[in-house]
Amino acid sequence: MPLDFSEKYGGVLCQDHWTLDGRRYHASAKAIYLLRSFAAVPLARLGKVQVAPATRRELRVLLDRIYDDMVGATPRAKRFIDQMGQWQQHLQ
Numbered sequence: 298m299p300l301d302f303s304e305k306y307g308g309v310l311c312q313d314h315w316t317l318d319g320r321r322y323h324a325s326a327k328a329i330y331l332l333r334s335f336a337a338v339p340l341a342r343l344g345k346v347q348v349a350p351a352t353r354r355e356l357r358v359l360l361d362r363i364y365d366d367m368v369g370a371t372p373r374a375k376r377f378i379d380q381m382g383q384w385q386q387h388l389q
Contacts, residue, residue, distance in 0.1 A: 300329045302359065304366050309333065322362065328355045 299312040302322040309329060315321055324332075331348065348356070 299326060300333075302329060302332070302363075304362075307367070322359060324359055325352070325355060327352050328359055331356060332359065 300309045301312075301315060302308070302324055303310045303318040303320075304322070305318045305320065310318060310321060331346075331352070335343075
């Protein structure tokens, strides 16, 4: 059953309840699957995860929205990773 993330309800909604939140995230099934996996499994147990660049970008947008809209804070690690990405762009 298709799922999507809802800020209003603080988690995922099944397709039967999408009408309850007109501002749901409209995330892909793959992104929702990965978000749920990352939330349920300790990251140390995941090992190597290969994600297509498009899915990686979508995950980034989703996580940014969650942090900005729901948490209201930007973790230091996220800022550091952002800076590393900018450094890599300058080195190429």
